[in-house]
Amino acid sequence: xKKIVLAAFGAALLLGAGAPARAEEPTEILNVSYxxxxxxxxTINPKFxxxxxxxxxxxxxxxxxxxxxxxxxRAIMQGLKADLVTFNQVLDVQILADKGFVSENWQKxxxxxxxxxxxxxxxxxRKDNPKDIKDWDxxxxxxxxxxxxxxxxxxxxxxxxxxxxxxxxxxxxxxDEAAREFVGKLLKNVAVFxxxxxxxxxxxxxxxxxxxxxxxxxxxxxIRTQYGKDDYQRVVPSVSLxxxxxxxxxxxxxxxRGSLDVSKAxxxxxxxxxxxxxxxxFNNRVHNEEVKAANADRFPDVRLVTVEDVFGSxxxxxxxxxxxxxxxxxxxxxx
Amino acid sequence: MAxxxxxxxxxxxxxxxxxxxxKVKRGALVxxxxxxxxxxxGVPVAxxxxxxxxxxxxxxxxxxxxxxxxxxxxxxxxxxxxVLPINIxxxxxxxxxxxxxxxxxxxxxxxxxxxxxxxxPIVAGLCYLLIYGGTSVIGSWADEWNIQLMFNxxxxxxxxxxxxxxxxxxxxxPLMQVSGKDQEEAALxxxxxxxxxxxxxxxxxxxxxLLYGAILANARVMGEFGAVSVVSGNIxxxxxxxxxxxxxxxxxxxxxGAFAAATVxxxxxxxxxxxxxxxEARHPHRH
Amino acid sequence: MTTVLSSGPVPSGPTRRGxxxxxxxxxxxxxxxxxxxxxxxxxxxxxxAWQMSQLGFSDYLRIISSERTLAxxxxxxxxxxxxxxxxxxxxxxxxxxxVRYEFPGKRLLDALVDxxxxxxxxxxxISLVALYDKSGWMGTLLDGMGLKVAYTWWxxxxxxxxxxxxFGVRTVQPVMESLSxxxxxxxxxxxxxxxQVFRHIVFPQLWPSFITGASLAFARSLGEFGAVIFIAGNMPxxxxxxxxxxxxxLEEYDFPAASAIAGTVLAIALFVLILANLAQGxxxxxxxxxx
Numbered sequence: 001x002k003k004i005v006l007a008a009f010g011a012a013l014l015l016g017a018g019a020p021a022r023a024e025e026p027t028e029i030l031n032v033s034y035x036x037x038x039x040x041x042x043t044i045n046p047k048f049x050x051x052x053x054x055x056x057x058x059x060x061x062x063x064x065x066x067x068x069x070x071x072x073x074r075a076i077m078q079g080l081k082a083d084l085v086t087f088n089q090v091l092d093v094q095i096l097a098d099k100g101f102v103s104e105n106w107q108k109x110x111x112x113x114x115x116x117x118x119x120x121x122x123x124x125x126r127k128d129n130p131k132d133i134k135d136w137d138x139x140x141x142x143x144x145x146x147x148x149x150x151x152x153x154x155x156x157x158x159x160x161x162x163x164x165x166x167x168x169x170x171x172x173x174x175x176d177e178a179a180r181e182f183v184g185k186l187l188k189n190v191a192v193f194x195x196x197x198x199x200x201x202x203x204x205x206x207x208x209x210x211x212x213x214x215x216x217x218x219x220x221x222x223i224r225t226q227y228g229k230d231d232y233q234r235v236v237p238s239v240s241l242x243x244x245x246x247x248x249x250x251x252x253x254x255x256x257r258g259s260l261d262v263s264k265a266x267x268x269x270x271x272x273x274x275x276x277x278x279x280x281x282f283n284n285r286v287h288n289e290e291v292k293a294a295n296a297d298r299f300p301d302v303r304l305v306t307v308e309d310v311f312g313s314x315x316x317x318x319x320x321x322x323x324x325x326x327x328x329x330x331x332x333x334x335x
Numbered sequence: 336m337a338x339x340x341x342x343x344x345x346x347x348x349x350x351x352x353x354x355x356x357x358k359v360k361r362g363a364l365v366x367x368x369x370x371x372x373x374x375x376x377g378v379p380v381a382x383x384x385x386x387x388x389x390x391x392x393x394x395x396x397x398x399x400x401x402x403x404x405x406x407x408x409x410x411x412x413x414x415x416x417x418v419l420p421i422n423i424x425x426x427x428x429x430x431x432x433x434x435x436x437x438x439x440x441x442x443x444x445x446x447x448x449x450x451x452x453x454x455x456p457i458v459a460g461l462c463y464l465l466i467y468g469g470t471s472v473i474g475s476w477a478d479e480w481n482i483q484l485m486f487n488x489x490x491x492x493x494x495x496x497x498x499x500x501x502x503x504x505x506x507x508x509p510l511m512q513v514s515g516k517d518q519e520e521a522a523l524x525x526x527x528x529x530x531x532x533x534x535x536x537x538x539x540x541x542x543x544x545l546l547y548g549a550i551l552a553n554a555r556v557m558g559e560f561g562a563v564s565v566v567s568g569n570i571x572x573x574x575x576x577x578x579x580x581x582x583x584x585x586x587x588x589x590x591x592g593a594f595a596a597a598t599v600x601x602x603x604x605x606x607x608x609x610x611x612x613x614x615e616a617r618h619p620h621r622h
Numbered sequence: 623m624t625t626v627l628s629s630g631p632v633p634s635g636p637t638r639r640g641x642x643x644x645x646x647x648x649x650x651x652x653x654x655x656x657x658x659x660x661x662x663x664x665x666x667x668x669x670x671a672w673q674m675s676q677l678g679f680s681d682y683l684r685i686i687s688s689e690r691t692l693a694x695x696x697x698x699x700x701x702x703x704x705x706x707x708x709x710x711x712x713x714x715x716x717x718x719x720x721v722r723y724e725f726p727g728k729r730l731l732d733a734l735v736d737x738x739x740x741x742x743x744x745x746x747x748i749s750l751v752a753l754y755d756k757s758g759w760m761g762t763l764l765d766g767m768g769l770k771v772a773y774t775w776w777x778x779x780x781x782x783x784x785x786x787x788x789f790g791v792r793t794v795q796p797v798m799e800s801l802s803x804x805x806x807x808x809x810x811x812x813x814x815x816x817x818q819v820f821r822h823i824v825f826p827q828l829w830p831s832f833i834t835g836a837s838l839a840f841a842r843s844l845g846e847f848g849a850v851i852f853i854a855g856n857m858p859x860x861x862x863x864x865x866x867x868x869x870x871x872l873e874e875y876d877f878p879a880a881s882a883i884a885g886t887v888l889a890i891a892l893f894v895l896i897l898a899n900l901a902q903g904x905x906x907x908x909x910x911x912x913x
Contacts, residue, residue, distance in 0.1 A: 030570060038587060065570040066583075071873045072569075079469025079478065080486040080568045150856060153870050192773050193857045195866070198586035206590055207755045209773075226588050324688060324879075332690075332858050360816065361723050368719040369731065371712055375784060376737045379749040382759065386752050421658075428654035435645045438652075447659055450667070453891050455845025457865050458670070458884040461872065465669030465881070496662050519645055529646030551739070558742025560848035561865070565872075578744040578848070585748055594752070597745040604740035612733040 026259045028061035029266070032082035034069040034089075034155065034245075036197045036219050040282045041086070047278060048269050052262060060262055068196050069155050076101060076250060083254045083263045086247045086270075088216075089155035090307075090314045093246045106248040115244035116270040117284040120304055121163045122217035123235040124204070124224070131211045135237045136167045139212060140185035147210035149200045150193040151328055157197075160214045161328065162317060163241035166310040170239065184331045205232075216243060217299075221283035242304040245284070383601050387594035398584075398595035406572050407580035408599060414488070414576060415556045418495045422552050423545065426503025431537075433504075434511040435519075448504050451497050459497050460565025467493065486568030491576060494562040499552040506548035507541055514540055543618040547611065554607040558600055670888075673881040685882040693859040694867045695886075701775060701863070702843035705782035710836040713790020714828070720791070721798045735791045738784055743848030746784055751852045754780070773855035778863060781849040786839035793835030794828055801827055830902040837898030841891040 033041055045062040052060050065072065065080070073092040076082045077099055085102070087093055093114075096102040107113050125133050131144055139146060149157040161183060168182035169175070191210045194200045197219065204213040205227050213220075217236065224232050247267050254260045269275045276288040280295050311317035321327045388395050398404065429448060433441060451459070467484040468474045477484050484490060518540075522532040538545075560578040567574045575583060577600055585593035674682070685691060719725075720732055738746065753760045755772040764771055771777050801824065809819050825832075847865040855861040864887050871880035 035586070063570050063573055065568055067569045068873060074873060075486060075568055077470060078464050078485060079474055079483060081483060150858070150870075152858065153873055190857070192855045195851070195856060195869075196586065198588075201588065202585065202590070205588075207751075207772075208757060209755075223588075324690075324876075329690060357816075364715065365719050365723055365725045368716050369727070372716065372731055372734055375712075375787060376734050378760070379746065379753055379784070380737070380741070382753045383745065383749045386749075425654060425658045428651040429658075431647060432651040432655050436648055438648075444655070444659070447663060450663060453841045453845075453888075453895055454667075455847065455865055455868075455884070455887060455891075457847045457868055458845065458888060459666070461868065461880060461884055462666035462670045465673055465877070466666045471669070493662065497666065500658070500662060516645055523645070532645075533647070554740040558740070558745070560742055560744040565869075578742045581742075581744050581748065593748060597748060600742045600745050604737065604742070604745075607740045608733045608736055611736060612729060616729075 026083075026257050026262075027059060028063055029083035029254075029257075029259050029263055030063045030065060030081060031084055031086060031266070032065045032072045032076060032080065032250075033086045034072070035066055036156070036201075036216070036222075037086060037088075038064070038066050039222065040279065040284075043282070044270070044275065044278050047274065048266055051269060051274070052265060055265070056262075058262075062266070068153055070153070076253075081253050081257065082250045083257065083259045084247065084249045084266060086245065087155075088243065088245050089158070090244060090246050091318060092155070093248050094314070096248070096250065101250050101252045102248045103251055107246070110247065110267060111271060112287050113244055114246050114248060116247060116267075116275070117245055117279045117286045119216040119218045119243045119245070119284050120236075120240040120302060121160045121214055121243065122220050122237065122240065124213040124215065124220045125211065125233050125235055127231050127233070129233050129235070133212055133235050136164055136186075136239075139164070139189065139214075140182060142189075144189055144212060145191040145210045146186070146189045146212050146214060147191055147200050147204045148193075148214040149197055150195055151322065153195045154197055156215055156219075158322065159216070159241055159243045161321070162307060162311065163237075165321070166241055166305050167237070167239055169310065170305075180327060180331055183327075187331055217285075218283040221298075236300045236302050239303045239305060241310075242306045380601060380605075383594055383597050387591065387598045390591055394591060395595050395598075398589070398592040399599070401592065403572050403575065404577075404580055404584070404592070404596050407575050407577045407596070410488075410491075410575065411557050411577040414491055414495055415553055417488075417492050418499065418556050419549055419553055421496060422499055422503055423549055425500060426507055426548060427541075427545070429504045430507035430511050430541075431533075433508055435516055445508075449501055451499075452501050456494075456498055456559065456561030457565060460494055460562040463490065463494050463497070463562075463566055485566050486570075487574060490566040490568075491563055491574065494566050495556045495559055498559050498562050499555045502552035502555065503545065503548035506544045506551075510541055510544045511537075543614055547614050550607055550610050550614075554604060557603050670881055670885060673877060674885045677878045677882060681878065682882050685879045686886055690858055690862075691864075691867065691883060694862050694864045694883075697775065697778065697860070697862060698844060698864040698887075699890075701779040701782055702840055704779045705786060705843045706836050706840040708779075708783050709786050709790035709839045710832065711790075712787070713794055713835055713839075714832065716791045717795040717798050721795060736788050738787050743785060743846065744852075746849040747781065747852030750777070750781055750784065750849065754853065772853055773857075773861065775861060777853040777855075778850055778861060781853050782843035782846055785846050785849050786842045789839040789842060790835045793831045793838065797828055797831040798824075833898050833901050837894050840894050844887055844891050 031041060031045075041062075041064055045064070049060055049062065052058060065075075065082070067075075069087040069089045069092045072080075072082075072085070072087070073095055076085070076096060085093060085096065090107075090113075093102060093106060097104055097106050103109060110116075112118075123133055123139075125131065131141075132138065133144070138144060148154075148160050151157040151161045164186050165179050165183050168179035172178035172182075192200070192203045194203055197215055200213060200215065201219070201223055203209050205223065212235075213223075215223075217234070220234050224234065247270060249260065249263045249267060251260065254263045270279065271288075273288060273291060276286045276291045280286050280291050280298075283298065285299055286292060307314055307317055311320070319326070429444070433445060433448075454462075464485060465471060466473060467477075467490070469478060469485070474484055482489075484493070518536050519532050522536045523529075527535070557576075558578055559576075560582075563576055564579055564582075567576070567579055569575065569579070569583075571583075577596060581593050581596045581600070584590075584596060587593075677685075716731075716735060720728065720735075751772060752758050754764070754777060755761045756765060758772075761772060769776075771780055805823050806819050809823050814822070845865060847863075847869070850863055851866055854863060854866070856866060864883060868880050868883050868887070871877075871883065
């Protein structure tokens with residue numbers, strides 16, 4: 001009997017050895033973020049670390065975690081110790097708020113619905129735009145092959161889907177049938193559905209599949225910077241959907257770890273002029289008037305509609321379109 | 336062997352014709368087998384190295400010594416260092432239990448030991464989240480004690496234990512079954528203690544099988560993707576094991592970096608296979 | 623559990639429990655084994671069972687019979703079936719060549735067979751994609767013949783073939799090694815052709831291990847994730863496998879659906895393994911009875 005207890009104790013010790021030791025005051029915080037924000041936060045973090053040293057005199061290190069933002073929200077609910085989140089989906093922050101991880105009024109806690117920057121679904125086409133893509137209508141032509149991630153798993157693709165739907169609704173005077181038909185054709189033209197935004201980029205650029213990659217305008221420009229401005233072109237459609245990038249402090253964790261102040265300071269920094277300049281350099285559109293004016297020539301004019309305008313709310317859009325058996329499933333079925 | 340034929344018969348013209356036909360058939364079969372194996376297994380490995388070195392050795396090296404990739408290599412090694420000893424202790428214990436005693440539930444235990452092999456790694460990861468995640472009873476209890484079970488090294492170690500625990504046991508059980516317990520009983524009769532018996536009688540008999548199982552388990556620990564990706568939390572430079580780092584780099588516009596990291600894993604795989612066949616050659620123990 | 627379980631030296635004479643437990647260490651090994659099995663294997667699996675029990679039967683049925691889930695199962699099962707058939711035949715051939723023939727590179731081939739076990743599935747995945755997509759070595763070749771493998775159902779089957787090659791070989795190989803040549807020789811002497819010898823003498827003896835290998839390969843293919851997701855187009859209804867659907871459901875916070883699908887995959891895998899076990903038992907009884 002003694003041996004059993006001993007063995008149990010030994011094994012428990014071994015298992016426990018992997019558990020982390022908790023520091024009283026955290027020297028690092030974790031920013032849990034969406035898939036394609038890697039380069040952005042990799043640039044912001046060192047600047048903020050400097051800024052925090054100057055303003056508070058304290059050392060801080062920032063860890064990053066990137067994956068699909070829904071997956072990230074789930075991980076936080078399951079115990080991933082995020083001090084703050086920077087997502088690309090309002091819904092994914094909202095579910096954290098519903099579960100008590102984020103303050104109930106998180107959208108009011110910071111300016112612009114707690115979104116320090118925004119973007120919109122736009123198109124990336126190959127050199128000289130061989131298929132002559134100008135607007136959403138060109139994407140449903142039979143000779144055009146598209147690449148964008150699976151709307152079921154990717155927030156990025158959900159924007160694309162909703163933007164196309166909103167465009168078709170508007171064009172057909174609010175006729176839902178016609179809009180469904182339109183997105184049906186659009187989905188039919190998709191060559192590969194990857195699970196995340198980055199997967200689609202690889203498919204389009206490295207594997208050279210498809211004629212148009214649909215992703216955030218910011219990402220479109222980042223890809224051009226990465227792979228050659230001359231080899232790819234940006235096409236911004238006549239109308240698109242406002243894509244907000246909501247941020248919030250995960251108060252439940254931050255309070256527990258004592259990182260509330262630094263986490264809040266981090267988010268505030270994103271709104272500062274310095275922060276906004278970095279953000280704009282990654283081709284996101286920002287609200288800071290000064291920065292906006294200085295970079296006006298980088299961003300073509302586009303008319304943006306919001307999810308709230310067209311679909312009522314994110315929750316409604318989710319229910320109608322993305323739930324099991326919702327419009328997206330029906331459209332897929334009809335393919 | 337196949338020498339039931341007498342020398343005088345072997346020189347008969349019909350026999351030589353038969354032998355020639357056999358030779359052609361044999362050659363054809365060997366060729367087909369080699370071609371298929373090259374196609375299914377050889378070419379993919381070649382492709383990894385070709386892609387990794389596509390931009391030259393310097394670029395390859397830069398990608399390998401990138402801090403996050405180096406950290407991923409370290410984390411992968413660390414995980415293996417924790418998982419393997421536990422696996423060996425468990426494997427030996429369970430093999431001893433199964434082969435040396437008869438007790439109720441023995442057959443059930445035998446089935447359970449093999450269970451992890453038939454469970455999809457993703458499902459395994461899901462199970463761990465359900466039981467040890469923050470929303471579970473155990474997870475929230477541990478949280479009160481400030482112990483985090485998932486999304487850190489503990490989580491990675493736990494799922495790695497799950498996916499690799501059958502390796503050592505399944506190598507040892509058949510061997511210990513066959514070798515029987517006469518020697519051990521003899522040693523005990525001569526006055527050896529239990530530990531001495533194990534150390535000097537049992538261990539020498541099973542050490543190669545033990546090593547063999549540990550090598551296979553090691554390869555799997557270092558290469559596990561699905562289960563680890565569910566419980567890792569994807570924190571850069573903290574919970575990214577090498578296979579996850581491969582996917583991350585691949586998604587990061589850095590295909591060359593991904594394939595460079597993949598060559599490290601491929602090398603581990605190749606070393607595993609070499610060690611495996613060395614042991615096999617010296618101590619054949621196929622059952 | 624009484625004194626018999628103590629790990630000290632046990633008198634060599636017959637003990638109260640009979641000769642079965644003469645050797646020491648029962649308590650220690652039982653303790654370690656049970657603790658490990660409980661914490662690492664059974665407890666997590668009970669989590670899945672618990673989650674599924676929370677789900678009413680009608681809910682379960684609704685999730686499983688939704689078109690998307692059914693399509694995912696169709697894709698997974700059919701690709702796994704093809705991969706299994708291929709690997710069963712290929713495994714037989716490889717095992718035969720490895721056991722019966724001597725040829726240069728035999729050791730290498732023998733080692734290579736285990737490569738899919740040793741190579742991480744994520745690495746296998748990206749390497750297969752690099753090979754078979756439009757610009758890859760194989761991709762260009764097949765493209766010329768009008769065949770597309772990457773991002774199609776064929777790609778899924780290919781990845782499954784890769785990951786389950788060893789099962790087909792390693793289960794048959796040892797049995798083949800232990801076969802006695804006497805009967806074959808006798809058959810040959812009586813004028814049987816090679817094919818007849820194989821069909822009537824060799825194969826019946828291999829049959830149980832052949833079935834085991836095939837069922838293991840099938841179970842592995844069903845659950846494969848890492849290698850497949852890279853090369854599958856991940857298109858719902860067409861190239862979406864069950865494991866991916868589980869992942870997707872997880873990311874949608876839909877734990878019940880994820881566990882329902884996961885439980886079903888697990889049940890199918892276990893069912894196939896048990897079936898194989900039964901078939902094997904019957905086959906070996908038949909063999910032994912005949913011998």
